[in-house]
Amino acid sequence: MTLLSIRALTKTFPGTKALDGVNFDLRAGEVHALLGENGAGKSTLIKCLTGAYQRDAGVITLDGVAIAPRSTVEAQDLGIGTVYQEVNLAPNLTVAQNLLFGREPKRFGLISSRAMRGEAKAILAQYGLDLNVDRDLGSYSVAIRQIIAIARAVSLSGKVLILDEPTASLDASEVRMVFDVVRSLRARGLGIVFVSHFLDQVFDLTDRVTVLRNGQYVTTEDTARLNRVRLIEHMLGRTLEDQVLHSRPADRGPRPEMLQFQGFGRRGAVEPFDLTVGEGEVIGLAGLLGSGRSESAEALFGLKPATSGEAKDKTGKLDLTSPSRAIAAGFGFAPEDRKTGGIIADLSIRENIILGLQARRGWARPIPRAEQNRIADDYIKRLDIRTSGREKRIGELSGGNQQKAVLARWLAMNPRFLILDEPTRGIDVGAHAEILHLIHELVAKGMSLLVISSELDELVAVADRVIVLRDRRHIAELKGDEVSGERIMRAIAGAEGG
Amino acid sequence: MNSRALPLYVTIAIFLIGWVICWLQFPNMLSTRVIGNLLTDNAYLGIVAVGMTLVILSGGIDLSVGSVIAFSGVFIAVVLRDTDLHPLVVFAVLLGLTTAYGAAMGWLIDRLAMPAFIVTLAGMFLARGAAYLLSIESVPITHEFYQSLTSAYWLMPGKGRLTLIGVLMLATFAIGIVVAHKTRFGASVYALGGGEATARLMGVRQGRTTVLVYAFSGLMSGLAGIVFSVYTGSGYSLATVGTELTAIAAVVIGGTLLTGGAGYMFGTLIGVLTMGLIQTYIVFDGSLSSWWTRIVIGLLLLVFILLQKGLVKLSEARLAGGQA
Numbered sequence: 001m002t003l004l005s006i007r008a009l010t011k012t013f014p015g016t017k018a019l020d021g022v023n024f025d026l027r028a029g030e031v032h033a034l035l036g037e038n039g040a041g042k043s044t045l046i047k048c049l050t051g052a053y054q055r056d057a058g059v060i061t062l063d064g065v066a067i068a069p070r071s072t073v074e075a076q077d078l079g080i081g082t083v084y085q086e087v088n089l090a091p092n093l094t095v096a097q098n099l100l101f102g103r104e105p106k107r108f109g110l111i112s113s114r115a116m117r118g119e120a121k122a123i124l125a126q127y128g129l130d131l132n133v134d135r136d137l138g139s140y141s142v143a144i145r146q147i148i149a150i151a152r153a154v155s156l157s158g159k160v161l162i163l164d165e166p167t168a169s170l171d172a173s174e175v176r177m178v179f180d181v182v183r184s185l186r187a188r189g190l191g192i193v194f195v196s197h198f199l200d201q202v203f204d205l206t207d208r209v210t211v212l213r214n215g216q217y218v219t220t221e222d223t224a225r226l227n228r229v230r231l232i233e234h235m236l237g238r239t240l241e242d243q244v245l246h247s248r249p250a251d252r253g254p255r256p257e258m259l260q261f262q263g264f265g266r267r268g269a270v271e272p273f274d275l276t277v278g279e280g281e282v283i284g285l286a287g288l289l290g291s292g293r294s295e296s297a298e299a300l301f302g303l304k305p306a307t308s309g310e311a312k313d314k315t316g317k318l319d320l321t322s323p324s325r326a327i328a329a330g331f332g333f334a335p336e337d338r339k340t341g342g343i344i345a346d347l348s349i350r351e352n353i354i355l356g357l358q359a360r361r362g363w364a365r366p367i368p369r370a371e372q373n374r375i376a377d378d379y380i381k382r383l384d385i386r387t388s389g390r391e392k393r394i395g396e397l398s399g400g401n402q403q404k405a406v407l408a409r410w411l412a413m414n415p416r417f418l419i420l421d422e423p424t425r426g427i428d429v430g431a432h433a434e435i436l437h438l439i440h441e442l443v444a445k446g447m448s449l450l451v452i453s454s455e456l457d458e459l460v461a462v463a464d465r466v467i468v469l470r471d472r473r474h475i476a477e478l479k480g481d482e483v484s485g486e487r488i489m490r491a492i493a494g495a496e497g498g
Numbered sequence: 499m500n501s502r503a504l505p506l507y508v509t510i511a512i513f514l515i516g517w518v519i520c521w522l523q524f525p526n527m528l529s530t531r532v533i534g535n536l537l538t539d540n541a542y543l544g545i546v547a548v549g550m551t552l553v554i555l556s557g558g559i560d561l562s563v564g565s566v567i568a569f570s571g572v573f574i575a576v577v578l579r580d581t582d583l584h585p586l587v588v589f590a591v592l593l594g595l596t597t598a599y600g601a602a603m604g605w606l607i608d609r610l611a612m613p614a615f616i617v618t619l620a621g622m623f624l625a626r627g628a629a630y631l632l633s634i635e636s637v638p639i640t641h642e643f644y645q646s647l648t649s650a651y652w653l654m655p656g657k658g659r660l661t662l663i664g665v666l667m668l669a670t671f672a673i674g675i676v677v678a679h680k681t682r683f684g685a686s687v688y689a690l691g692g693g694e695a696t697a698r699l700m701g702v703r704q705g706r707t708t709v710l711v712y713a714f715s716g717l718m719s720g721l722a723g724i725v726f727s728v729y730t731g732s733g734y735s736l737a738t739v740g741t742e743l744t745a746i747a748a749v750v751i752g753g754t755l756l757t758g759g760a761g762y763m764f765g766t767l768i769g770v771l772t773m774g775l776i777q778t779y780i781v782f783d784g785s786l787s788s789w790w791t792r793i794v795i796g797l798l799l800l801v802f803i804l805l806q807k808g809l810v811k812l813s814e815a816r817l818a819g820g821q822a
Contacts, residue, residue: 092692
């Protein structure tokens with residue numbers, strides 16, 4: 001029986017179409033995984049369900065009735081409860097206050113602590129928990145808090161439960177604890193949407209799987225009949241339309257060594273790895289979300305400095321303990337989340353491009369305005385940044401043009417090693433191809449690049465070598481002819497170890 | 499033990515230790531006279547601190563309270579001088595006025611998403627200016643009803659006087675405790691102070707709560723203004739400069755986290771009494787400069803801020819430990 005049905009859901013943000021005609025069905029008594037990489041539209045879909053966003057088009061029906069929640073509270077009243085990875089409940093209130101907030105038992109108009117204690121205990125008993133409900137929520141472990149959040153959501157809503165990465169900060173035994181709770185809720189007939197990037201957990205817990213990619217619906221399948229490699233193919237996708245870019249770059253043979261990383265790693269983020277970077281070489285990093293791709297890049301750039309290992313170049317050891325030191329060593333990094341880590345939305349294109357250069361000179365020696373204008377105009381032309389002028393607020397540009405401006409900032413500083421984390425995320429096809437062409441040009445000039453991407457064809461098209469990550473480890477390295485979409489996917493799925 | 503309650507225990511311990519030290523030196527400190535005076539002298543501060551506690555718990559700050567107290571005094575004095583209205587009527591009008599004033603600031607803070615610091619700073623200048631506008635001079639209050647208010651007290655054993663305004667402060671704290679710990683509004687305030695995003699997810703009506711918090715603080719400022727006018731028998735626009743900071747200090751010494759979300763109303767009472775105790779000690783000693791009050795309060799504040807920082811770090815470490 002279909003409990004919740006979503007048809008042709010569409011949601012657009014300036015510059016991006018976050019959801020484009022997505023369908024989704026949830027039955028009563030099933031756990032349904034919602035999968036996709038960053039930017040696939042999972043969280044937008046969930047926010048449309050919980051009332052955090054208003055959809056632009058499409059129909060959502062719950063129990064056959066069309067709904068349009070305008071707030072989290074309204075969604076709850078309709079029967080849709082949500083538990084997020086973090087920030088669900090107030091850690092500074094007691095367990096009982098958290099469970100019963102908004103419907104406290106009262107006596108003479110005041111909250112009755114005794115009745116509240118009793119009700120809270122009764123709710124938790126359904127989950128096999130016996131806690132001191134008068135203690136602060138914050139004094140309990142994350143797993144217990146997560147179960148309390150589930151208990152609150154279910155007791156408030158009771159039809160649909162959305163679990164958004166509920167296990168991201170739990171260890172294995174805690175995950176089992178939460179899963180037992182989820183299974184018992186499934187047995188009680190709730191429809192449960194499970195969002196996670198841990199594929200093992202998806203196979204362990206869920207009945208069906210729906211995959212989204214780039215805001216579009218890809219497929220829905222029974223978990224039991226699902227093939228792991230196929231699933232990964234669905235998630236990562238192969239979407240390059242520019243045929244020119246489907247060819248591999250010519251094998252240019254081994255490159256002269258430029259950088260060497262040995263035993264480089266960060267506790268809790270990525271296991272120690274060795275990496276050699278050649279001059280003018282493009283290294284691709286492939287893996288699913290949470291596999292340690294971005295974490296590797298952050299460690300290399302000193303954003304979250306490595307806790308082990310060392311980096312060397314021809315002149316000796318490099319200090320990469322902070323981004324400013326990494327920049328001094330000739331590194332550059334265009335992070336995955338452009339809006340928070342790349343652009344400064346309220347500054348102009350010129351200011352954004354000049355930012356890195358100015359930072360290197362120090363604030364005491366401003367770059368003359370004429371020089372700034374010249375540099376900005378130069379890059380706007382060279383990278384074909386489509387704008388009405390260099391003084392336009394960069395936040396008003398499309399994603400692709402923002403990304404080009406971020407690249408321009410780094411190119412102006414002329415780094416020898418540039419790290420690009422998802423350089424083509426959320427930008428349109430044309431800009432996509434332009435950025436790949438740009439990568440080819442940079443390499444031809446001798447710059448070395450590390451490119452992280454969820455799009456396998458993109459890696460195949462630009463990378464000399466591809467390193468595959470899984471579970472925070474570098475598990476395989478593919479060179480030359482070995483680099484192909486199939487091989488990468490098999491490595492990620494674990495069919496081909498390293 | 500709830501680690502959140504630790505600052506409260508520390509506050510109580512410091513207060514008791516302080517009292518014992520005073521008592522060892524001046525056995526009179528334990529007399530009901532001293533206690534009665536402590537309550538009377540700090541009545542207006544205690545009342546305004548009740549409002550401030552709620553504001554700080556919600557994650558905000560209210561800098562306008564000192565000016566509002568001064569405005570209230572001048573307003574009462576001038577209206578009583580120039581009209582035949584009964585003081586009780588004037589009180590009602592005044593409380594309505596200051597409550598609306600607080601609500602307006604709360605509304606601005608919420609609607610414009612402005613920092614409470616800036617909005618209430620503007621409110622502080624506005625109220626002080628309005629007080630000057632009414633009268634630059636100190637205006638004595640001569641109404642006979644005021645005489646009866648000032649002289650209203652219950653005699654405690656040992657000839658201590660429990661004054662009306664002292665009782666009023668204790669009653670205000672009782673109401674404050676009920677509001678903070680026994681109503682949904684109180685829980686909303688705590689949730690909001692713990693984190694706005696979480697509070698919204700839990701269904702806290704952020705706008706309404708914010709307006710109510712500052713309205714409550716405005717009400718308390720008005721009440722404190724009335725008490726202050728009874729205490730001094732006049733209205734003066736230059737009075738209670740910096741009282742907002744003293745109130746904030748009392749709240750923090752009382753164990754409330756300055757960033758909001760954690761603390762107890764009862765702690766603020768102890769905070770106010772601790773500050774009063776220091777003052778009393780200096781009066782008893784007679785040779786110390788009264789500025790020592792400030793120095794000791796400064797040191798106490800420092801201790802409490804460090805203590806809170808330590809506690810926050812501790813709970814963060816525990817969280818991280820739980821996740822590893």
